[in-house]
Amino acid sequence: MTLESLIETARAAGASDLHLEAGLPAALRVRGDLATVGEPIPPATLLDMARRALGPEAWPRFLERKSHDFSRTISGVRCRINVLQTVRGVGFAIRLLASFQATIEKLNLHPDLKRVIHAHHGLVLLTGPTGCGKSSTMAGLIQEINTADTRHIVTIESPIEYTFRPKQCYIRQREVGRDTPSFEQALVDALREDPDVLVVGEMREPETIRLTLGAAETGHLVLTTMHSATCAEALQRITASFPSEIQNAVRAQLADCLVAVVAQRLRYRQDLKIRVPELEILIPSHAVRSFIRMGDFFKISQVLETGADHGMWTFARYQNWLENRKAWHIPDTSEQAEPDAIEAGAGVGVVTSPVLHSAPSAVSAPPSPAASPKSSGPIEIEPVEGGLREVLRELDR
DSSP: OOHHHHHHHHHHTTOSEEEEOBTSOEEEEETTEEEEESSOBOHHHHHHHHHHHHHHHHHHHHHHHSEEEEEEEETTEEEEEEEEEETTEEEEEEEEOOOSOOOTTTTTOOGGGGGGGSOSSEEEEEEOSTTSSHHHHHHHHHHHHHHHOOOEEEEEESSOOOEEOOSSSEEEEEEBTTTBSOHHHHHHHHTTSOOSEEEESOOOSHHHHHHHHHHHHTTOEEEEEEOOSSHHHHHHHHHHTSOGGGHHHHHHHHHHHEEEEEEEEEEEETTTTEEEEEEEEEOOOHHHHHHHHHTOGGGHHHHHHHOGGGTOBOHHHHHHHHHHOOOOOOOOTTOOOOOSOOOTTOOSSOEEOOOOOSSOOSSSOOOOGGGSOOOSSOOOOOOOTTHHHHHHHHHHO
C-alpha cells in the first residue's frame, strides 16, 4: 500500500477528497458523501508515507507544528495535502484537484463570469463552503486574464494549488510559509512590486482583510476567497471581522471598491454524472453600494432578484440556465495533470503544477543532474523551492 496507489483508487472512484487515518480504512468523499475502502492502515505505514511525502526539509517543520500543508502532483493527479498529527498517529487530508486546464468553459461556468475581471481595480470576492470549487473557479478567472490581457499578476497562496505559465501576462506566485512568512507580509510587499492583479488565496484574519481592501482601493484588481454561503453573508462577515467602532469606515471602503461577489456551490447532476457549479453573482449597483454603506445586508437579496439587467444572478435563476444548457464539458477521468517539473521553454498558457524540488521522496523523484546536458547558451534557472541555496547548489554541479 502506497500513497500513489491510494490516490489512484480515489481518482478511479471520482472522489474529491481522500482521508487517511492510522488504524482506520481510507475514506473517500464522492459527490459529498464519505465511504471507506479497504483494510485499516497501520500507523507505521502512514508515518512512512508522511516522511517520504514531506522529505527531510519539511519533516522538522511538521514535528514542530504537528501539521503541514503542501501541493503536489501524484500519479497524474494534482493534490492539495494536509498532513496532521492526531491521537492515533499521523493522518492525511488530501483534496484531489482538477487535472485539466481550468477555464471558464471547462468548469461549466456561465460566460457572464468573465465580465468581473474586465475591471482594472477593485475587489472580486469568491465565496462558498469548503469543497465547492472556489480554487478552480479562481484558476479559471486567472487563466482568462492570462489569455486575454497584458497584466502583471502576483498571487499569494497557502499552498499554491495551480501554477500558471505566462501567456499574455507576467505572473509571479508566492506561497505562504515558503516564499513569504505570512499573507500580511506578502500583501505589504506586493504594493511595492507594481502589480496590476493581486490574488489572495483566502481572507482569514482582520489584518489580511484590511490590507486586501486597501490594495483594492489603491488601483489594483484584487481576487480573493472566503467561506460563506451567500453574497450578502460574505459582505457581512467582512464587516463583522472588525471592531464595531470602525465598521462604518470598513463598509464605506467595501462599497467603494467592490467589483463583484460570486457565491458558489456544487450540485450533482445525475444525467451528467458530474457535479456542476451553481452561482449567485452580485454586481454593485448604486442600490447595492448604498445598502453596504448602511449595513442593510438583508436587503441585498431583493436587489439580486431584480438585478438581471445589471448582470446579477440568483441561485434560482442560475439553476434555470443550467437546466436549459446543452453543451457540457465532461472531465476525462484518465486525463493527468502536468508533472511537477516544468521544462524551461515549454509551452505557454497552460495551467500546470508548482515546481517542487526541495527534497527527494518516493512520491516524485527529481531528475538526475546528468540528464541535463550542458549548453554554451545562457543559463536558464527554473523557480525552485529552496531559494538561493538551491540555485547555488545547481550552479555548482
